[in-house]
Amino acid sequence: MDFSYTILIPLIPLALFLVLGIFSKKITPAISGWLGSLGLGSSFVLSLYTAYHYFLKGKVNDVYQTFIYKDTWIIFTDKLHIDMGVLIDPISVMMLVVVSTVSFMVHLYSIGYMKGDDGFTRFFAYLSLFSFSMFGLVLATNLFQMYIFWELVGVSSYLLIGYYYTKPSAVAAGKKAFIVTRFADLGFLLGILILSYYTGTFDFDLLTNPEGSIITNGVASSFMGLSVLTWAILLIFIGGAGKSAMFPLHIWLPDAMEGPTPVSALIHAATMVVAGVYLVARMFPLYYFLDNGFALDVVAYVGAFSALFAAIIAVTQTDIKRVLAFSTMSQIGYMMLALGVSKYEGHDGLGFMASMFHLFTHAMFKGLLFLAAGSVIHAVHSNYLKDMGGLRKYMPITNIVFLIAALSIAGFPGFAGFFSKDEILVAAFESNMLLYVIGVFVAGLTAFYMFRLYFGIFWGKETKFEHAPHESPLSMTIPMLFLAFMSIAGGYIHFSEYVTADHQSFEAHLNYPLAAITVGVGLIGIIIAYVLYKKETSIPLKLSNSFGSFYKWTYDKFYIDEIYLFVTKKIIFGLIAAPAAWFDKHIVDASMIGIGNATASLSNRIKGMQSGKFQDYAMSFIGGGVVIAMIIFYIWIN
Amino acid sequence: MIEGISIYEILTLTSILFFIGVYGFFTRENLITILMSIELILNAAAVNFVIINTYLFPDFLQGAIFSIFIIALAAAETALAIAIIINLYKLVTSVEVRDTETMKH
Amino acid sequence: MERILFYIFAVLIVIFAVASVSSRKILRAVIYLLIVLTAVSGLYFLIDYNFLAAIQLTVYGGGVIVLIIFSVLLVHHVELELEITPLKTKIIAAALVVAGLSITLWAILTYPFNTANNYKSIEVDVIGEKLLSYGEGGFILPFEVISVLLFAIMVGAIVIAKGKKLGIKTGEKLE
Numbered sequence: 001m002d003f004s005y006t007i008l009i010p011l012i013p014l015a016l017f018l019v020l021g022i023f024s025k026k027i028t029p030a031i032s033g034w035l036g037s038l039g040l041g042s043s044f045v046l047s048l049y050t051a052y053h054y055f056l057k058g059k060v061n062d063v064y065q066t067f068i069y070k071d072t073w074i075i076f077t078d079k080l081h082i083d084m085g086v087l088i089d090p091i092s093v094m095m096l097v098v099v100s101t102v103s104f105m106v107h108l109y110s111i112g113y114m115k116g117d118d119g120f121t122r123f124f125a126y127l128s129l130f131s132f133s134m135f136g137l138v139l140a141t142n143l144f145q146m147y148i149f150w151e152l153v154g155v156s157s158y159l160l161i162g163y164y165y166t167k168p169s170a171v172a173a174g175k176k177a178f179i180v181t182r183f184a185d186l187g188f189l190l191g192i193l194i195l196s197y198y199t200g201t202f203d204f205d206l207l208t209n210p211e212g213s214i215i216t217n218g219v220a221s222s223f224m225g226l227s228v229l230t231w232a233i234l235l236i237f238i239g240g241a242g243k244s245a246m247f248p249l250h251i252w253l254p255d256a257m258e259g260p261t262p263v264s265a266l267i268h269a270a271t272m273v274v275a276g277v278y279l280v281a282r283m284f285p286l287y288y289f290l291d292n293g294f295a296l297d298v299v300a301y302v303g304a305f306s307a308l309f310a311a312i313i314a315v316t317q318t319d320i321k322r323v324l325a326f327s328t329m330s331q332i333g334y335m336m337l338a339l340g341v342s343k344y345e346g347h348d349g350l351g352f353m354a355s356m357f358h359l360f361t362h363a364m365f366k367g368l369l370f371l372a373a374g375s376v377i378h379a380v381h382s383n384y385l386k387d388m389g390g391l392r393k394y395m396p397i398t399n400i401v402f403l404i405a406a407l408s409i410a411g412f413p414g415f416a417g418f419f420s421k422d423e424i425l426v427a428a429f430e431s432n433m434l435l436y437v438i439g440v441f442v443a444g445l446t447a448f449y450m451f452r453l454y455f456g457i458f459w460g461k462e463t464k465f466e467h468a469p470h471e472s473p474l475s476m477t478i479p480m481l482f483l484a485f486m487s488i489a490g491g492y493i494h495f496s497e498y499v500t501a502d503h504q505s506f507e508a509h510l511n512y513p514l515a516a517i518t519v520g521v522g523l524i525g526i527i528i529a530y531v532l533y534k535k536e537t538s539i540p541l542k543l544s545n546s547f548g549s550f551y552k553w554t555y556d557k558f559y560i561d562e563i564y565l566f567v568t569k570k571i572i573f574g575l576i577a578a579p580a581a582w583f584d585k586h587i588v589d590a591s592m593i594g595i596g597n598a599t600a601s602l603s604n605r606i607k608g609m610q611s612g613k614f615q616d617y618a619m620s621f622i623g624g625g626v627v628i629a630m631i632i633f634y635i636w637i638n
Numbered sequence: 639m640i641e642g643i644s645i646y647e648i649l650t651l652t653s654i655l656f657f658i659g660v661y662g663f664f665t666r667e668n669l670i671t672i673l674m675s676i677e678l679i680l681n682a683a684a685v686n687f688v689i690i691n692t693y694l695f696p697d698f699l700q701g702a703i704f705s706i707f708i709i710a711l712a713a714a715e716t717a718l719a720i721a722i723i724i725n726l727y728k729l730v731t732s733v734e735v736r737d738t739e740t741m742k743h
Numbered sequence: 744m745e746r747i748l749f750y751i752f753a754v755l756i757v758i759f760a761v762a763s764v765s766s767r768k769i770l771r772a773v774i775y776l777l778i779v780l781t782a783v784s785g786l787y788f789l790i791d792y793n794f795l796a797a798i799q800l801t802v803y804g805g806g807v808i809v810l811i812i813f814s815v816l817l818v819h820h821v822e823l824e825l826e827i828t829p830l831k832t833k834i835i836a837a838a839l840v841v842a843g844l845s846i847t848l849w850a851i852l853t854y855p856f857n858t859a860n861n862y863k864s865i866e867v868d869v870i871g872e873k874l875l876s877y878g879e880g881g882f883i884l885p886f887e888v889i890s891v892l893l894f895a896i897m898v899g900a901i902v903i904a905k906g907k908k909l910g911i912k913t914g915e916k917l918e
Contacts (some may be wrong), residue, residue, distance in 0.1 A: 613735055615664055615672075619839060622660060626843045631851065642746040645858060648786075649851045651753045652853055655760055655779075657844040658863045662764030665828045670815055671769060672774050677807065678760055681783050688891035692790050692865070693858050699873050702865050703882050705795055706874075709802050709828040715806045720814045721904035727818045734826070 002055060003088045004069045006050050007041045009096060010135035013128040015494055016040075020125035028536070029120035033111040034125035040104045040131060047093075047100040050237040053497050054093045064503040068205060070141045078443035086139040087204060090499040091281050094356060095138040098363045101486070102270040103131045105479035108260040108370055111377060112475035118300035118308075123163060123260070134271050138278065142202035143192045143236075148415040149186065150243070153275065154181050157267050161259040173255035179475040180252040189240060191235030195442070197229040208285040210344065212504075217288045230291045233283060237276075237299060244276025246336065247306040247330045251561050253329055257383075259320040264321060269328050269370050270363035277312035277335045277359055284501055286345050301338020304438045307333030309558070310406045311445035313376040315452070316544070316555040319383045320373050323453050324366070327409070330442060330451050331362050337439060338424040342501065344481020350508060354423030361416035364490050365408040368483035373594030375476055376457055379469035385456045397477045399458045406454045406486040411522045416491035419517070423495075425518055426511045443518055447525030455533035551590035649686065656682035660672040669733040674692050677712065684708045746788055750788070766820040767825045769815050777808045791864035 020032055027035070058064050070085025107127060113279045114123055135151035140146035155178075162174025196202050198221065199214050213626045214229075238249075245253035256268050267273070280287060280299055287296045314326035342351025375398045380387055390520040392399040408415035411422070421443060428436040466635055471477070496508035512593045532543070544551045553559070609616075640648070655678060662675030684705040691701025723733055730737050756779055763775035780803040787796035877883040 261899050563896065605826065615666075615735060619664055622843060624666075626839065626846060629850075630847050640745050640749055643749050645856050646852055647753075649748075650848060651756065653844060653847045653851065654757055656834075656882065657840045658757070659839045659848075660759040660843065663837055664839070665833050666764065667828055670811060670818070671764070671772055671825065674765055674772060674811065677776060677803070678763070678779065680856055681780065681803075685783060685786060688790060688792055688795060692792070692862065694856060696862050697838055699865065699869065700877050700881070702792060702795065703870060706870070707885060709798055710889055710893065712821055713802050713807055714893050717868065717900045718896050718903070720810055721900035723814060724817060725903050726883065729893050733818050 001053070001067070003050065003067045003086070004055070004090055004098070005046070005087050006139065007069070008289075009046050009050070009100065010132050010139065012039050012043050012046075013132035013135065017125050017128035017132060020121055020128060024121040024125060024267060027121050029115075032121040032124050033107075033114075034467075036128055037104070037107040039128065040100065040107045043131070043135070044100040044104040047096040052586070053098050054088060055090075057089075060505055064498075066205065066503075068141055070306070075636045077200075080196060080202070082144045082522050083200060084144055084145055085141040087141040088139075090503060091278065091356060092138050092387065093359060095278055095501050096135065098274075098360055099108040099131070099134050099138060099271050102218055102266055102363050102367045102483075103127070103134070104482055105367065106262045106266040107372070107373070108258075109265075110475050112473045113262055113374055114260065115473075119163065123160075126159045126163065126267070127263075128161065128269060130272075132274075137275060143195065143207070144202045144205060145280075147185075147188060147192055150239070150275065151185065151458050153523060154178060154185070155245075157181075157256070157272055160263040160267060161256045163259055163263065167172065167258065170258040171257075173252075173258040174499075177256045179250040183243045184249050185239050186241020186368050187235040187237075187242070191237075191239065192589050194232035194235065196229060198232070204282060207282055210285045213228040215285060226294060229286070230295050231285050233290065233295045234298060236240060236283070237280065237295065237302075239277030239286075240279040241302060243279075244273050244332045244336070245306075246276065246302050246333065247309050248560060250306065250310070251330050251564055252444060254322045254325045254557070257319070257325050261321065261377060264325070264562055265367045265370030265374065268318070268325065269366040273328060273332055274335065274359050274363070275479055277332060277339065277355060280336070281352065281356060282340050284339070284342075285344065287339075288342070288501075296342075298340075299336050300432070300435060300614050303333045303336025303338075303340055303418050303437050306330070306437050308443045309333075310447075311442045311449065311556050312554055314449045316551060318385045318386060318420075320376070320388075320453060320457065321370075321383055323449060324369055324373060327369075327446065327450065328366055329368065329493040330446065332616070333410070334421070334439070334442070335359055335362070337435055338427055341435060344432065344501050346502070346504065347506045347508070349426035349506070350423060350496075351495050353499060353506075353508065354427050354501045354503035356418060356421035357493075358417075358424055360493075360495070361408070361420045361487070361490045364483055365405040365415075365417055366484040368401060368480060368487055369409070370396050371476070371480050372405065373481065376402075376470040378476075379473060385453070388457045390459065391469060397471055397480070402458065402485045403479045405487050406450045408491075410450050410526060411443055411518055412490075412526075413515075413519055414487070414488070416487050419491035422510060422515045422518060423508060426514055429511075430513055439566075442516060444521040444525040447522040448529050449531035451526045452533050455529055457533050469481060645689060648693075650687045652685045652689070657687075667735050669738075670720075670733065671722075672735070673716065673719050677716070680708060680712045684712075688727040707716070746786070749789055752785045753784045756786075757780070767827070769819055769825055773808060773811050773815060776811075777804060780804055780808070794865070794870055803911045876905070 008023070016036055020027065020036065024032075054064075058067075067088040068085060070083040071089075072081050072082045075081075110127065114120055117123065130153065133149050133156055136149035137146055137153055140149060141237040158174045158178040161177050164170045192202070195207070198205065201207065201214075207214055209215065223231055240246075243248045253268060253273070257264055259268075278531070286301065287293065310326040310333060312328035313324050314330065317323045317326060335358050338351045338355035338358060341553070342349055342353075342355065344352075375395065376388065376391060377383055378396075379391070379395060382388070408417040409420045423438050425436060425443070428439050478633050494508075497505040500506065535621065556562075659675045659678030659682060662678065663672055666672045666675060687701040687705040687708065689701075691698065714723070727733055727739065759778040759782070763772050763779060766772040766775060769874050780799065784796045784799035784804070787793070787799055840856045873880070874882050
């Protein structure tokens, strides 16, 4: 079997980016929009074909094979070299489908959403660049290639968040996202360096082979009670946590909502933010086998905490995109949790499968939620709940797709989110009771805040609009309808047959008692939201007042941003950088400037000697000659 | 060789002539007069060549012949210098040294 | 007799040399220079080097002085008075000159020259033979070099003095 054609999947967006980027002034918006969509459409078709080809025929002896096509790029030593190529295995194929689906839908949607914007072509060029980077990241054959695309993804995310570059808040948000993730990537890079130093390779193929020497033998060196390799993968996880907005590196994600909404749907809901999950999944054997899975436990707890933390914050936010952003963070925490409780083989690898399953379904329904939110914002021209209400009459399609997505994320039976979330909670239940309880609680919270959002937008108070909002154009509703379809149908894919930790299929069944508990909790959340927000009442206000300072804390996101500001501004800038700057300015610079000034004033003084009159020069010459003659004669006499 | 005159007296005379030329070179403000000072210096040098040849090494003729060369060079140099001075005069309408100081900028 | 003549020449040379470098009337300075040059040719006669004395008279007294006079007349009024040099410059120059002169004289007067006794006058035919001889002690090479140099200077002087046509840019500057 030959999968080398998959290299086209990233190359088509790259070509598009170059064409749209170079000729951005010449191409009219209509053409660039359809060109971008066409290119991504072909990547989408290719991805689907790859998935079909791989999942139906990629098995040998019931094990999915790994296909690698690569070329040596930079050679360090005989063993250690950086390759460029594509790696085809279940999770990369699954990610290809996710990325290309959402990206294609977002391209189509953007044609309608971005209509009339000045930088229309630029926007599509950035989108193509992002798609290229994301495909490259997914298909990377080794850590270093992944790191390169990892950074490219960061750059395109920065460009897209700061797309409205005349808006200071957008620029600041872009910088914040870039700096925070860049800071996390430092950990990633250190991890790569440590890992490659001790194992002598970057290749996923060699690193993650459970029978390979790296996992079975490990390395002798250890540091503070843990193998150095464990430290390396923990550092790598920091990189993943930065991209996936895990606590405490999540602060960039809410601000990233300053970007255009399609961008939020593509990058900050469906694809880039799950790169951290993908990274852990990609290196799962290392996490699982080294030091009895210590690193994996860290992943699980970080994930669980982030899920809870973000869900609590999401309850109080009033900017609908921020609610969705915290919801994304919470759901990614779920995925991390699932990975963290997973084991490796057969049915024990349920968590891994559930995580990937949830990644898939989440991409669909969260992408849809963002697109629907974008549609609402497009109609109302505001991000805030207080400006909305009663929109179901004006925007029937958006209303329906939003409801579908919300039911899906709340885990309502029959929708995609129900199946994936159920698998996650089963995996957690089988491994760790504490994590299970957190998971169930978060599921309830999720249902509550999602329906608070839904009722707040489409029901609730009857807002009077100056211009009556209207339904979005076809180019926006069609992608939404497709994703809505996927938000239901995605749940019926038997992921356990395809995407597993050990590449072997197993049978996964619904665990009815556990599912009943989850659904029950979710329903309670929905009912509370229904009571509070279906009609405009004063209960929510009273409730928030009764929580008092806790509500305030939550509303202000537990002051994590302020803590960061305090640490960076007061401690780093004030106590370290400012004295260093003073020293640099007043000691180092001053001495240099002093030397410069001394030279300048000295030359000003002796400038007079350079009169330009040749007679003066001749005088100096003769005078010098006389002096030399005198010296010579003096020596000669003595 | 001059009857009754030692080499010291003649060398003293040429030295004085030389330094008068140097003085003129230093103090004159006009290119043509500076050129004249140079003529004095060259003359002093030429006389020295001849004197040292005749007083110290009468068997050789190097000094005598080089004095001829010096005169030839001096004449050529004068011609060239005057060509330059005239050209300069066309450019700046002056042959004063201070008007030729532009090179220092 | 020769001694007296030498002193007369010496006095003439010194006086007129000083006059030549200090006169404020440029044409007079040229004439003083002519007198100095003539007196120097007198010195050559005294040493019995008649050929060089003749050259001195013709080339210097005839050629160079005439050139200088021409150029003076081209660029100055005859009665133009030269600018007075600043006193400071004069003092510095004089001090330098006196220092140089004294050290030179001191070097000359303390050095014991071995004066040869087999004096003979320098004849024109010997000079001519030497100049064109390519054997030992011949001067054919410097002679040729000097002639090439003279030719180059002739061409150069003409080109430079023509000035305007050499470069159109300089011509434009003038206008």
